[in-house]
Amino acid sequence: MPTKNQNPDVDDITPRPASMVAALRSIGYRLETAVADLVDNSIAKHAKNIWVEFSWRGDASTITIRDDGIGMSEEELIEAMRLGSHDPLWDRGSLDLGRFGLGLKTASFSQCKVFSVLTRKHHHDPVWRTWDIDYVIREGKWILRRDINPAAAADAQQLANQSSGTCVVWQTLDRLVGKVSIDDEIAHKAFLESASRVGNHLGMVFGEYLFGKDSVAIHVGRTKVERWDPFLATYDTQIAEVERFEVKGHCVSVRPHVLPHHSRMTKKEFERAAGPAGWNAQQGFYIYRNRRMLVSGGWMNLGLTRDEHMKLARIRIDIDSGSDFLWQLDIRKSKASPPVSLREDLRRIARLTRSRASEVYRHRGQKIISQGGDVGKKHDLWSLERIHDKVRYRIDREHPLVKSLIEEGQAGRSVNALLVLIEETIPAPTIYIGYAEKPSEQALPFETTKEATMRRILQDLFLALRESGNTVEQAQATLARMTPFDSHPQLLAELDEFDRQHENQARE
Ligand SMILES: Nc1ncnc2c1ncn2[C@@H]1O[C@H](COP(=O)(O)OP(=O)(O)OP(=O)(O)O)[C@@H](O)[C@H]1O
Ligand SMILES: [Mg+2]
Incomplete structure (x- = not known):
């Protein structure tokens, strides 16, 4: 039933918290994309350090995301906890990574049933608030709690030593951990593995923030997150000319990369170059906004398949923050779709890059x-x-x-x-x-063959050709057109002398 309203011309139908919460929890965040959404907030608020902690306590385990950014006042915190705290149509500063005014809440709800935010501004005491899903459902209202679970407050205690910053504590991790005891070894191991998955993901999507003048340090537990560069800048990646486009006044730049063949790097380097999702999944487009990677691979429904032979093709696209809507950026900031006017150009660039990538792969393999x-x-x-x-x-x-x-x-x-x-x-x-x-x-053909063995094979082939009536020159010319001898001219040149010796031996 609609609620009674002063205005007889309208019905005020406020959403029911229980079904809204269930829907918000199912937007489709993965743990790593949810943490990344909180890291976005920290970077937008000038954090220089971000610490992600996984604390194992069975079903009371927590994940905290703490930063040393500018923090929030109490009023700002309450506003930040509101679902839809910003109008998505507002113009954001060019460094602001947010858009919808939802990330903090949807990302957190996707992983846990209770989360607290503790924050402090410079020269202010810490303030906090807690969203508790069961409480909201029980009360049937969007009521924000002013209290905090003491264990969660303890997880955020480091904030007391900082002059400013924010700490988000995810409690009741019903999806990641569930009802398990602290002694459950398997659940514990899975929890720690998820921490390393999160680290890899952050190293990928925030890779461009992790080095240089205005760099940010991200720590997951005691490990400092390392940058993962999809374009292997330190290797001899083929980088094509950048192409620039304008879409409704916004600039888009596209730069294709064809990575070097695996024979140009060590096994370890090659494994790392694959990326968190593996070689096949990581081919395709990489979309960046404000140095933040939004899309990490895939061919964006342009009718191109992910194929083993195309895996060396990675194309960088840079967009500005005002063009989110043109790219249909989703709430989780991990999916985007190109504007219609660009699709043909992107398809053309993708096809060209794919064919170059498959050349590298075929030629060497x-x-x-x-x-x-x-x-x-x-x-x-x-x-x-x-x-x-x-x-x-x-x-x-x-x-x-x-x-x-x-x-x-x-x-x-x-x-x-x-x-x-x-x-x-x-x-x-x-x-x-x-x-x-x-x-x-x-191994590539003859990659592991010693030169002496190669010489012997060549001489045997040479003799077989001579015996079937070829002159020395004809036999040499034939062998010069065979792999791998086509790239060993010095071995071919030795055949003159070899032929003479062989003739002499035959005469003796
Ligand atoms: N770590 C933080 N430090 C300071 N302020 C923060 C922090 N996290 C969130 N906020 C404030 O809370 C507001 C709401 O955050 P939220 O992530 O919900 O939305 P958003 O970042 O504005 O947009 P989006 O939905 O795209 O993430 C932010 O705009 C920011 O003002
Ligand atoms: Mg946000």
Whole structure:
């Protein structure tokens, strides 16, 4: 029933707290995106240090997010605790990372049923307030508590040693921890693992704040959060020219990056370069607003798939804070959608970057395979054969060496039978899984072969070609078009001398 109202022309229907709370709790925050929303607030209020603490006490465990920013007065705190404390259409300062006036409340409610905010301004005593979901539901009103649980106050005690700052304490972590005892080892381990997940996420989305002149230090427990740079600036990443666009008076800049192949870094570096969500998920667009990463990978519904071969493609987009609405930024600030007028350009840039990325990947990873008729001048041992809708890899019977071996009667037929066996039994699924899951452990062709072994193989091939009637020059020219000898001219040059020695030995 609508409530009675002085104005007979309208009905005042205030939302019911119980259903509003349930809806607000289900916006879809993950723990790490929720913490990031609070870190946004701290950075916007000039914090230089942010401390995230995970305190394990079974079902009484807490997470605190404390900063040394400018803090709030009591009036400001009460206003900050209001759902929708700001009009989202207000112009925000260019450094303000907020938008909706909701983040503090929705992010906190998504993780816990009770949260307290303690804050102090310079030359003022700390003040605090508590939102308690069960209390709100019981009372049927949005009533903010003036008290605080003593354990939560103890978690925030460091604030007393600061001249200003704010501390948010999440209590009753019903989603992350639930009803568990303090001795529950498995729950304890999961709790600590979530702390490291949060650290990785913060290192990614606030990476640009973690270094340089106005840097901010973020600590998760005792660990200082390290920056994760999706573009591997310290490696030889290919960086294309920046393209700038204007959308309704707002500037957008787009800069494609193609990361180096994994063979250019150590296994550890390659694993770290993958990012918190892994190589495949982290390809695509990265949207930044005020140095804050909003979107971390993905192709933004432009009709492009995430593909193993595209994983080296990462494209940076910078937008200004006034263009949130044009990009349909969501409440959690982790999803955005490009303005219609930019979609075609972004698709074009994405396609180009993807094709460059797949070139890097293919060139370094699949040197010995050629596609169908695309043999060119090179002698490739493997070729791709398409029969109806099936594809398979074949050892090319026209390859000079193969040809010379299979032409010789029964011996030739045996070699051919062996080749068919090899072709039919290549452990393709195992190879595929290896490349997908542990690409840095897959050796490139001849990567681990010693030079002496390579020389011996080359000499054997050379002799086989000579025996089938090739001159020294012809044999050399043929071998110069085969991987890997095409990149070893010095070994090919030695073949003249080798041929002479071999002739002499044969004569003796
Ligand atoms: N750590 C903090 N230090 C000082 N003031 C804060 C802090 N956290 C929140 N506030 C104040 O509370 C207000 C409300 O925060 P809240 O996160 O709910 O909304 P917002 O940041 O304005 O917008 P958004 O919904 O996009 O996060 C902020 O605008 C800020 O004025
Ligand atoms: Mg906020």
